[in-house]
Amino acid sequence: MKNKTMLTSPAFRFNEYPFIHSLPYKYHNYEPNRTYEYYKSDENIDGRKNDITYRLNNYLFRSDDFSKEHSENNFLFAGCSQTVVLGLPLELGWAHQVNSSFNKPNYLNLAAVGLSLDTIISNVVHYIEMFGNPGAVVILFPDHFRITHVRDQEIITKWYQPYGSDVNTDIIDEANLKNYMSLKNLEVICESKGIPLAYSSWQQETTEVFMELKKQGVLKHAFDVYANTDIDLEKYSKKNSNYPHYWKIARDGIHFGQERNNFFADSFIKRLKEMGL
Numbered sequence: 001m002k003n004k005t006m007l008t009s010p011a012f013r014f015n016e017y018p019f020i021h022s023l024p025y026k027y028h029n030y031e032p033n034r035t036y037e038y039y040k041s042d043e044n045i046d047g048r049k050n051d052i053t054y055r056l057n058n059y060l061f062r063s064d065d066f067s068k069e070h071s072e073n074n075f076l077f078a079g080c081s082q083t084v085v086l087g088l089p090l091e092l093g094w095a096h097q098v099n100s101s102f103n104k105p106n107y108l109n110l111a112a113v114g115l116s117l118d119t120i121i122s123n124v125v126h127y128i129e130m131f132g133n134p135g136a137v138v139i140l141f142p143d144h145f146r147i148t149h150v151r152d153q154e155i156i157t158k159w160y161q162p163y164g165s166d167v168n169t170d171i172i173d174e175a176n177l178k179n180y181m182s183l184k185n186l187e188v189i190c191e192s193k194g195i196p197l198a199y200s201s202w203q204q205e206t207t208e209v210f211m212e213l214k215k216q217g218v219l220k221h222a223f224d225v226y227a228n229t230d231i232d233l234e235k236y237s238k239k240n241s242n243y244p245h246y247w248k249i250a251r252d253g254i255h256f257g258q259e260r261n262n263f264f265a266d267s268f269i270k271r272l273k274e275m276g277l
Contacts, residue, residue, distance in 0.1 A: 018059075018126060018130070019059060019060075019112070019123045019126060020112070020115065020123055030056055032057065032059065033056065033057065033058055033065070034055070034056060035053050035055040036053065036054045036055075036056070037053055037054075052088065052089055055090075061112065062084050062085075062111070063110070064106045064107045064108060066108065066127065067131065068131050068132050070106045070108065070131075071108070071131045071132045071133065071134050072133060072135060073106075074104045074105065074106045074107075074108050074134055075099060075108065075134060075135055075136045075137075076109075076110060076134035076136070076137050076138065077095035077099070077108065077109040077110065077138050077139070078109070078110040078111055078120050078137070078138075078139045079111040079115075079139055079141060080112070080115050080120070081113040081114065082111075082140060082202050082255055082256055083109065084111045085250070085255070086255050087249075087250025087252035087253075087254070088250045088251065088257070088258065092258045092261055093261055094261040094262075094264035094265040094268065095109055095111070095138070095140075096109075097261065097265035098138065098265050098268045098269055102269075102277070104135075110127055115146075116142070116146035116147060116175075117142070117144055117146070117179040117180075117183060118178055118179050118182040120141060120142075121185070121186045122182075124137055128189070134195065135196070135277075136196040136198065136272065136275075136277055137186075137190055137195055137196070137197045137199075138197075138199070138268060138272070139197075139198075139200075140200060140201065140264060140268075141199060141201040141202075141203075141206060142201065142202065142203060142206075143201070143206050144175070144176055147175040147178075176209075180213065180218075180219075183199075183219065184218065187219065187220055187221055191220075196272075196277060197221040198221060198223060198272055199222055199223075200222060200223050200224060200225035200226075202225070202264070207222075207224055207225060207226060223267075223271050225264060225267045225268070226267075247259050
């Protein structure tokens with residue numbers, strides 16, 4: 001009989017790796033401390049397919065290795081695939097640019113594909129428990145319509161769009177309550193441990209909710225990553241392959257390109273400097 005308390009999905013492998021974690025798309029057999037080439041069969045932007053590699057650390061993240069020795073003097077970044085920077089060289093990602101701007105000795109990134117707000121927060125809390133306080137926690141959250149479920153001993157994330165769909169709005173309200181309770185808990189944990197915290201969302205509606213909750217005094221550490229932008233924020237096309245060097249769109253044709261990553265980096269750098277870091 002299977003142990004009902006053990007989540008055994010190979011995509012998350014809690015018995016081997018303690019973080020809630022999925023790897024790029026459908027590949028779940030990667031090993032730690034190795035470098036991989038990844039590209040979809042239809043990738044052919046600018047005729048380049050093999051110019052990006054993914055080095056995975058000792059816990060299967062696109063990051064330097066995690067250890068207690070590295071935590072205190074470095075920022076801890078977290079998020080979803082936009083912060084993994086799928087389809088871009090690592091150094092073009094917003095988090096890596098922020099890290100370099102502050103001359104941090106190690107690059108620590110907990111981002112993983114498809115995570116929801118609450119699973120991202122769970123990973124951050126688990127990191128702090130395992131490795132100690134980082135110099136700051138810096139998060140670019142996804143949309144708040146992602147809901148984490150357990151089905152047949154597998155953790156899965158579903159996307160629920162509340163508009164123009166037949167999804168029960170109670171499901172969305174329950175998910176948002178769960179997400180924002182987790183977010184408030186993260187703020188309390190970071191405050192109690194003296195860890196600076198800065199977060200926003202690449203999804204504008206979610207950022208607007210953050211800012212409204214901050215205005216109401218519910219949240220304290222959110223900021224609007226899109227404030228005072230001069231970048232054209234018109235919705236990008238997932239099929240657009242006409243921009244060289246991944247400027248608008250990443251190599252996979254889905255994720256943000258260098259333009260948006262540059263903007264996110266500038267916004268977070270400004271915010272962290274305002275915090276005195």
